[in-house]
Amino acid sequence: MTHFVDKREVSRYAKLSGTTLKRYRLQGVLIEGIHWVRLNSRCIRYNLDLIQDWLQNRHDPIAHQRAIEVYQANLLSNQKKTTRRSAKSQN
Template sequence: MTYFVGKQEVSQHLKLSATTLKRYRLQGLLVEGIHWVRLNSRCIRYNLDLLQDWLQNRDDPIAHQRAIEIYQASLLSNQKKPRKK
């Protein structure tokens, strides 16, 4: 199950500072709506699973793109709805 977490939890799990996360966002290395979401002007949440995958596959963007596609396919909005009889 994928969930979005705050910068403290990301920092703890991935050993990345809040400054590094912000720099990655501003450089466009992390994609809004995929790797992170903005809840309001002061609150950002990160997709921990995709960040882990991104860090492991930084040298293999095709592998990371597959992880993104799997994540997107798992969203309820992308699930096939049963046909009504």
């Protein structure tokens, strides 16, 4: 399960200041929709799991890209949709 947390929580776990997080967002180091999401003009949440993975794999972008792909594959929008047969077709 993905954990989206506020700036204080990600700062505590990842040991990055709020200023550093903002700089990484503005520079595109942390990708919107992957590493962080904007809930409104003043509220940003960070994907704690992917930020921790990025910190661990900063020097191995291929490994981090695999983590991103796993995250994206597990999104509900990427799950196979099951179809139910109608009652008529089952009879």
